[in-house]
Amino acid sequence: MRFPLHITTDMIKHQLRHGLKGHKRYPFVLMLEPLYTCNLACLGCSVERHTGRIEDRLTLEECLKAADDSGAPVVSLCGGEPTIYPELKGLVEGIIARKRHIYLCTNGLLLDRTVYGQIAPHNRLTLNIHLDGLKRTHDQVCDREGVFDNALEMIKEGKRLGYRITTNTTIFKETDMDEVEALARLLREHQVDGMLLSPGYQYDDSVESDFFLAREEIHQKFQRVLDLSKRYRLTSTPMFLEFAAGLREYPCSPWSTVTYTPQGWRGPCYLIGEKYYQTWEEFWQSVDWNYWESRQDPRCYNCKMHSGFEASVVLGLRNSLKDMLRMAVWNFLE
Numbered sequence: 001m002r003f004p005l006h007i008t009t010d011m012i013k014h015q016l017r018h019g020l021k022g023h024k025r026y027p028f029v030l031m032l033e034p035l036y037t038c039n040l041a042c043l044g045c046s047v048e049r050h051t052g053r054i055e056d057r058l059t060l061e062e063c064l065k066a067a068d069d070s071g072a073p074v075v076s077l078c079g080g081e082p083t084i085y086p087e088l089k090g091l092v093e094g095i096i097a098r099k100r101h102i103y104l105c106t107n108g109l110l111l112d113r114t115v116y117g118q119i120a121p122h123n124r125l126t127l128n129i130h131l132d133g134l135k136r137t138h139d140q141v142c143d144r145e146g147v148f149d150n151a152l153e154m155i156k157e158g159k160r161l162g163y164r165i166t167t168n169t170t171i172f173k174e175t176d177m178d179e180v181e182a183l184a185r186l187l188r189e190h191q192v193d194g195m196l197l198s199p200g201y202q203y204d205d206s207v208e209s210d211f212f213l214a215r216e217e218i219h220q221k222f223q224r225v226l227d228l229s230k231r232y233r234l235t236s237t238p239m240f241l242e243f244a245a246g247l248r249e250y251p252c253s254p255w256s257t258v259t260y261t262p263q264g265w266r267g268p269c270y271l272i273g274e275k276y277y278q279t280w281e282e283f284w285q286s287v288d289w290n291y292w293e294s295r296q297d298p299r300c301y302n303c304k305m306h307s308g309f310e311a312s313v314v315l316g317l318r319n320s321l322k323d324m325l326r327m328a329v330w331n332f333l334e
């Protein structure tokens with residue numbers, strides 16, 4: 001099975017519950033950024049909003065209220081670096097007590113100090129470790145030597161201790177896809193439970209970037225990712241990968257992945273912080289979802305992010321029996 005059965009059944013129940021209430025839009029994932037402090041300064045990270053000050057963090061109560069307000073079955077803890085968050089243990093326990101699933105997104109540097117031996121493995125907790133390539137590339141992206149070796153050690157140790165571990169890799173213009181395949185091979189040897197490959201994309205289409213991908217470049221790189229998905233355990237759905245490879249189209253579902261930060265609810269989406277809202281009600285009712293679903297904003301032109309489109313894939317299954325069967329085979333049998 002691609003995902004543990006309880007995650008799949010919780011997601012199906014969540015959709016049924018909202019479907020029965022006639023809801024068209026509802027969150028699947030809460031991206032929770034409890035703090036804007038990090039122990040690295042990686043290339044491609046949106047550090048412009050990071051203050052770096054630990055006191056600028058959300059309280060534990062604010063974090064748990066965000067989980068309650070959104071009702072999302074999956075909570076992705078990101079940031080900043082969530083393993084620095086002083087209230088991490090209480091936060092993980094509080095989210096698990098609400099029967100949600102946690103993806104703890106981390107660079108891995110502090111796992112042995114603030115997670116291993118402090119927070120027990122749980123079937124609702126996945127450690128999602130950032131790895132943008134093999135040693136040379138990853139250390140270069142993280143702007144520090146030794147980060148790759150440390151992450152790999154933490155993966156080995158985490159698996160030994162019984163944690164569920166996935167990885168997250170961003171693909172940039174210079175990413176060598178043979179290296180991505182070598183990384184996928186290495187991670188398979190270490191029995192990593194899944195690998196997420198995301199495009200690092202260029203918001204402003206009028207500016208040529210040396211680093212971020214434009215739409216056609218994403219299509220090219222993701223045709224190779226589509227090929228890799230036949231041999232390695234990637235966590236993106238086959239339809240999403242076809243979308244990223246330019247082989248099919250979807251509207252965006254920006255409401256499916258909502259983001260709460262020390263500045264408030266970020267709207268309209270995880271990627272574009274056009275405005276921050278202080279309450280859930282204001283956020284949910286004020287964002288012009290019709291506009292952002294249509295992808296007519298110039299900043300959406302190159303976007304092929306999971307946070308906008310995986311929910312569109314899931315909702316689109318009801319229109320295609322073939323896709324529904326493919327999805328079932330992908331999730332349950334591959």
Ligand code: SF4
Pocket residue numbers: 252253254268269270271272292293295299300303304305307308309
């Ligand atoms: S297309 Fe991308 S940038 Fe635009 S609203 Fe959707 S997720 Fe945000």
